[in-house]
Amino acid sequence: MIVVTGGAGFIGSNLVRALNERDERNILLVDHLVNGRKVHNIADLDIADYMDKAQFIEKIESPAFLNDVRAVFHQGACSSTTEWDGQFVMTNNYDYSKRLLHWCIAKNAAFIYASSASVYGNGEHGFRVDRKCEHPINMYAYSKFQFDQYVRQLLPNTKSQIVGFRYFNVYGPREQHKGSMSSTAFHFNRQIIEQKRAKLFAGCDGLADGEQKRDFVYVDDVVDVNLWFLDHPDQHGIYNIGTGQAETFNTVARAVIDWHKEGDIEYISFPEHLKGAYQSYTQADISGLRRAGYTKEFLSVKEGVARYLNWLNSADNKISF
Incomplete structure (x- = not known):
């Protein structure tokens, strides 16, 4: 078992x-x-x-x-x-x-x-x-x-x-129950469907709007x-x-927009309560994983988001939470 x-x-x-x-x-x-x-x-x-x-x-x-x-x-x-x-x-x-x-x-x-x-x-x-x-x-x-x-x-x-x-x-199927803690890909998808606009934070920590980076896997x-x-x-x-490659929130939003073939990005003010307590950058060091013998390549944001939205927007998976 x-x-x-x-x-x-x-x-x-x-x-x-x-x-x-x-x-x-x-x-x-x-x-x-x-x-x-x-x-x-x-x-x-x-x-x-x-x-x-x-x-x-x-x-x-x-x-x-x-x-x-x-x-x-x-x-x-x-x-x-x-x-x-x-x-x-x-x-x-x-x-x-x-x-x-x-x-x-x-x-x-x-x-x-x-x-x-x-x-x-x-x-x-x-x-x-x-x-x-x-x-x-x-x-x-x-x-x-x-x-x-x-x-x-x-x-x-x-x-x-x-x-x-x-x-x-981590992002992908079966995360809808997480509500506000669901991935940005999940939220951007819903925003494009409902409002035709993906809402991203404005720049922080010296970065341009939406250019904060995370290791999305x-x-x-x-x-x-x-x-x-x-x-x-x-x-x-x-x-x-992780993938070992940080990608921007702009990249995630554009991948969602590309899948829908419509939509724009809107930048909203960076929340005051997150200033000084926000990860503007994450990127996994996966050298240990490679040394262990795991050699498979990870999906990029563009590849993963397309696969996710194919699942998320199928008739069987349009569940309201």
Whole structure:
């Protein structure tokens, strides 16, 4: 069996889809469906069983629970970067992850988990998987960083596979439930449909309008990396997942406009509350990923946005949230 926590979420549901495409259906999907609209992410997926997160946490204390687990893809977390209840965040993202990690070690199951590029803070020291670059600036980032630190202590002396992925700006299908936290490609698409204008922030940090850059990575590429490591159990460690190439918000907006063959860009005032607390640039250092042996090229923004909008604007996926 394969366990996917956060399996009804964005990356988790895409992982389940990709596993199904491999004819893998012996899957336990773990989530916390307070937001029942996430059912749209999983309605077309085939799984063996569903379990609520609270029940799952309780069950893993039992030695006899799920003795046939091959791997756990741990995607579940409190992902709000504006949540300042540190006790809540650490309980959900750090303590839970530790318990699940030790359960996997005891079961000799692969533990493949979601970290975050947010551990790099404002990025002033770069985006390498290196302690010198890591300076989290919110509780979500700190919880992910501290779990990575915990994993680093265990890696040299643990035989079972442990892999952590620091996701950069992931976009693509099955993210609609995230609302305001959905990708810019998702929001630009809706704005072009409804208003014929994509709204971008004006320039900041000495940059021209819309020229802030992020490492935008398509979700299919993220899933492919996860499954590659599943297929290579000798590989372990913590890795960045991004394209390795920063692209501007203007590039994303133009890709959306090109797909629709209509629309313009409108620049809006940069929000006061984000000044001094905004990442104007991110770019993953993926040298570790390449050294591990992952050689596949990542989709560019132009390629990924076109693929995403083909899916998003199809009749089956025009869902209102």
